[in-house]
């Protein structure tokens with residue numbers, strides 16, 4: 262497919278790998294923030310093509326993984342309401358809540374439907390005026406505009422049976438929290454290309470300056486990732502701490518102005534609890550007060566008190582790059598994609614799932 | 627979840643929030659919202675996430691990944707990697 266296959270060209274990849282080897286003189290630790298990038302790196306074995314001086318850590322960019330337990334419990338609770346059709350991205354169905362997941366709620370008779378877009382949920386609301394349709398709105402800045410659009414269209418179309426259960430998270434505050442931690446080892450970041458497609462690159466400027474770390478906005482294909490890694494290492498070797506854009510075919514410095522305007526109209530920045538990482542100030546999006554009628558939490562009077570994770574999952578350490586998935590004692594034994602103990606083993610973007618899918622057999626030997 | 631897929635815009639209809647288009651992804655054609663891409667035109671390649679087109683792919687910028695190594699002078703002939711025991715084959719396909 263155009264704009265995909267050419268970025269997997271092995272010959273160009275080999276030249277990038279050689280350039281990386283030629284560029285590096287000292288040990289460096291980089292982090293790719295986005296779980297989609299983690300999966301591409303592990304799947305294509307890009308980490309193994311790098312010089313031994315370079316360590317890649319996997320970051321918290323898995324929205325499914327960081328959705329707090331109480332939000333999963335609220336979704337499960339809504340699925341038990343016979344009036345409600347609960348719509349969600351497929352990845353959320355297997356994420357454990359405090360007692361059950363959405364798949365079990367569906368088996369118990371809940372009307373839980375997997376959709377590809379919040380606009381599909383909106384269409385369901387039009388087709389079922391006698392039911393309440395709730396969309397489980399998780400995701401980073403990339404996904405938030407589609408949800409803002411669904412809500413704005415619901416208002417324009419006068420739909421009073423559509424609402425969203427919001428658990429949006431923002432990337433820069435999470436990076437700030439990682440950088441502020443005394444355990445931080447990250448010296449340079451690959452910033453997620455699709456988040457920046459919406460938000461642009463400017464939010465990273467103060468972070469780069471303050472913490473003296475380079476950021477390279479990076480795409481998702483093997484050549485993108487190799488180029489992003491090279492650009493980041495090149496900056497580190499030269500002692501530069503700049504924001505650079507590898508993914509310029511999609512990302513403009515100002516992002517997508519229409520999408521940002523829509524976000525600004527519908528959402529406001531709120532504090533947000535991240536599963537495994539705790540509360541991070543100003544790290545989420547919630548509906549503004551004048552859009553409150555679309556907020557499922559208030560529409561259905563849901564219990565919004567924080568709940569703690571019980572159990573042995575060490576997602577917090579995995580999500581902050583402190584623990585490699587294969588070093589979790591439960592990995593591949595008690596915790597597998599069929600019987601996940603935590604969200605990082607469920608999600609198509611979770612680091613534990615990536616290692617289980619592409620690395621399990623060799624790590625075991 | 628932040629996965630976004632490139633496709634070619636075949637047809638546009640509607641305006642403002644209701645602006646939408648038919649987009650071909652390989653062999654599959656889907657209806658996507660163009661509410662956030664008022665500048666998109668038929669034949670453009672757009673990146674689609676969760677039913678919403680989020681950017682128009684820039685054909686010139688799309689080539690930079692193939693020019694970059696020459697531009698920064700790191701293209702090289704590539705023998706020293708083999709000497710350092712690094713990879714010599716592709717493997718990133």
Ligand code: SF4
Nearest residue numbers: 574575589596603613
């Ligand atoms: S392997 Fe399973 S239990 Fe361990 S951190 Fe990953 S998801 Fe949690």
